[in-house]
Amino acid sequence: MKALEKNKTWSATTLPAGKRTVGCKWVFTIKYNSDGSIGRYKARLVAKGFTQTYGIDYSETFAPVAKLNTIRILLSLAANLDWPLHQLDVKNAFLNGDLEEEVYMDCPPGFEETFGSQVCKLKKSLYGLKQSPRAWFEKFTQSVKKQEYTQGQADHTLFIKSGQNGMITVLIVYVDDIILTGNDEIEMERLKRNLAADFEIKDLGPLKYFLGMEVARSKKGIVVSQRKYVLDLLQETGMSGCKPADTPMDQSVKLWEKGDTPVDTGRYQRLVGKLIYLAHTRPDIAFSVSVVSQFMHAPYEEHLEAVHRILRYLKATPGKGLFFKKTNDKNVAIFTDADWAGSIIDRKSTSGYCTYVWGNLVTWRSKKQGVVARSSAEAEFRAMAQGICEGMWILRVLKELKIEVELPLKLYCDNKAAISIAHNPVQHDRTKHIEIDRHFIKEKIDSGTLCLPFIPSNQQTADILTKSLGRTTFEYLISKLGMIDIYAPT
Structure with a gap:
């Protein structure tokens, strides 16, 4: 509440005739560190955006988020050019966005006595509102452009500032997570100070953990993996003790649209959704995940077996990740x-x-x-x-x-x-x-x-993305993709 009041998120007013309010609730979450320990407890006031009506409470909602492909390009350049990688986090990011629409909200639960019969007229965006991501991104873009950064056209979340003698500073933003890189250390420090003047910025130091991806750096290069994510997924699905598999898909198995026994659609979709996210650092499972995701609408036992096969493969290689080398x-x-x-x-x-x-x-x-x-x-x-x-x-x-x-x-x-x-x-x-x-x-x-x-076909790296392969060919192509396991015993 102190943060909301300090931010001047709303003004208390009487609800005008013909207007309606959006509900709200408190949400309590726990932030975990990359090693699984508890980082901090968070309380957040969230608006019930599902009650909003298009044209009345909101209009445009689209807000771009960084393409993970762009992030991987930056990692390859950083590894080759020895650019440092800094990570910043914006506290209460969505509370910074300015609202263009007229939105009224019920008073926060537990504060009814303070407000009486009055309601909150929102001036700033709030978590849960449909337009919050867009309002925040516009506010952030204005702040960065004010400091003479150019917005990228190939990826709108990329901001670049070129200095003299080939100096360059690059910033990429994914909602409230920011990666800062380049070869101009002085400009980076200046940018951090200026952003901190506009928003509450937390400097997380060198890039180590970003969107569930673990980043490890040495003189040889940078490795990005999702080991903790894989181990949590195996634990959650009860597959921690399963028999490992050599490849993510059996060459002899052909999946038909119809099977004998239907399975729970919701569970299947959640499981495949998690595998799709995992494929951002695991090109070795990209083909098998694209196959199982074709049966999302009506999954059968055979399709679930194929998903379990991918999990059995992950059990054998939880720490595999992409290696960006010099x-x-x-x-x-x-x-x-x-x-x-x-x-x-x-x-x-x-x-x-x-x-x-x-x-x-x-x-x-x-x-x-x-x-x-x-x-x-x-x-x-x-x-x-x-x-x-x-x-x-x-x-x-x-x-x-x-x-x-x-x-x-x-x-x-x-x-x-x-x-x-x-x-x-x-x-x-x-x-x-x-x-x-x-x-x-x-x-x-x-x-x-x-x-x-x-x-020649036997050297075609993209072969691993079009069909299921035998163990020998599969392992050869994985090495060509540049995947290594830094957690494997030497």
């Missing part, structure tokens, strides 16, 4: 692959791509294609177009960060027919159904932005 390779490389007609339900193909910035894996995707491909070359071609779009986005991010990139980008493909179609403009019958993709790729090749070297 390299001499200053290129951007893209690997794309497709598993033609891999889905036995509708015969759609699965695309997979992974991209490397300065020798480190930064983005990857495993996704079922939207239409049925009539040849393996067509399936590969669609995957290639997706990989190029990702490469173009990475180029924009690096350009905003004033990082030089050697062109052309290398896109590695293991299908000679797809490479031939990309270079040859006259193949009407074979290419009319993928004509837009073909023109898009040809344009990038002709402009010198892209080249398409051939790579």
